[in-house]
Amino acid sequence: MTDPSVPAARRPGEQVLAALDIGAPNLSPADASPHTFPGGGRWRTEIPSCEGPEALAVVLKEASRLDVPIHRISQGSGVWMLTDTEITEMVEAAAERDIELCLFTGPRGTWDIGGSTRTDSRGAGLRARGHDALAGCVEDAVRATELGVRCLLVADEGVLWTLHRARAAGILPAGTTLKVSALIGPVNPAAYAVYEHLGADSVNVPSDLTPAHLTEIRRVSAAPMDMYIEAPDDLGGYVRMYEIAELIRRGAPLYLKFGLSKAPGIYPYGHHMRELTLATARERVRRGRLALDLLARHGADTDMAPLGSRLPGTLRRFELPA
Template sequence: MTAVTAQPSPSRRPGASALAAIGHPVPPLDDADASPHTFPDGGTWRTEIPSVEGPESLAAVIEEARRLDVPVHRVSQGSGIWMLTDSEITEMVGACGEQDMELCLFTGPRGTWDIGGSTRTPSGGAGLRARGHDAVAGSVEDALRAVELGVRCLLVADEGVLWTLHRMRTQGLLPADTTLKVSALIGPVNPAAYAVYEQLGGDSLNVPSDLTPQHLTEIRRVSRAPMDMYVEAPDELGGYVRMYEIAELIRRGAPLYLKFGLSRAAGIYPYGAHLRDHALATARERVRRARLALDLLARHGADNGMSPLGARLPGKLRRFPTEGS
């Protein structure tokens, strides 16, 4: 697959020809629903393999991606920067650099990993956010350590941490090309919230996988910030499998990162060697799921909008003013 910047071409909808042949009505596509936005390189979609928890899992992803010819723009980790040694982070940065692949690591203590119990109540409490000053400070410490080791994408699950890291970026405390990815754990569910996360500093925003195509169109009427979406979501995020909708999700949600989670798989956060076999097996299967999804895109004639490998920046986005701006 190669990246293109040409105008989008019509794509075949699942089953359209056969349904039309038997007189079954096929709803027409509405051009007004399509996103007018792209990545800066002109592409409409990129790929992400999540839950890549260390160098060994990353090696498994790279090997499987090569075997199955799966283009991977980004890999992300969920356990947290604090769960990796300096040498592990450095190894991952080097391996991703060789593959023109972005590495995104999760910042800070959050939610169930501190002494707060509200996340275990039926209401879920405040979710997996950073509780108190010390949790924010821990996230900052993680961010500084990661960028010193060469990481340029940070995963964030708290609005305050997001705004803090964005202000650090504008003041030169983080490299200017650092990108901030909003986690699915706090993903916005309406256009107003999406616009707020963009202005707080979000460069890539993970929306919940149960949003409808119409919801994506509503978001694209107010924001061009890149969107992340699990095409297959892990069970803890709903377990949704939306492969047959990929072409429409791209049409409505571009610029869009297609994320390949894994339904019916046990969670691995925080990861350790006791989960090694499971982590490696699920890493490989996520890449295989990506191959299945990309095959569907190709079969429907909708695979022509991929960004080139190595592309990672979001383009110019809207921000709230920071001190001194």
């Protein structure tokens, strides 16, 4: 419910443009998402591409320095690119700050021997090719959760459904959340609803979706949405900071992901990329500060979900096989 004592958020440049008789049309209440996170709040934050304990330490230090609230930290290279000691260190560091840690399962199609991913059509992209790749993703999921990880990032519909079934069967902890990667993110409401039914607890949509697309999705699904406010170049390099308030209004419950454009790719990470990885980790937090400052200037920084909250609420699922 909106607090009547809180001033209404304004759009960028609204007062000046209205004074010049070129104000924007009124926002339609019918466009706004009616959904929130369980426990309250319409948005959470995520720092992506945090590739190991050292990068995580940099992110946590910079977040404290710049006062950037963080709900989730995610990694992109994959569980198999980390030792047990590194995973445990990351789990413990995130737990100390009550931040959800999300690690990517693998292997992925773009890194195996499949030639179709290197054609102009990109073939099946990151999806898990064959039974062995599916088994590798399951192995990653079991190993990570046994070490205390409670959020898994997936880039394949079959992997998602398999891990959801494993969670329902008690093979994975019941509180494990499953996040769909932007690299296979849905671009229409029917596809978004399918991912929810397959077991997704949050779904990363491509950053080129329009506000109207988000409204269309919210008419069929309340599953939390992830969106790069600034996307890496391989995902388009879009920078949508001035749209954050409208993206929240249309897409809530929404994770604001602070990515980084104009930066070299770092997957799969190794120590040969250490300086770049630490520098870009630090800059992602700074980008988060810039985005949150914009929200504050526009009076739209209310309704953040409580720090430490991570669960998605009750979602709709396909019936599990007997």
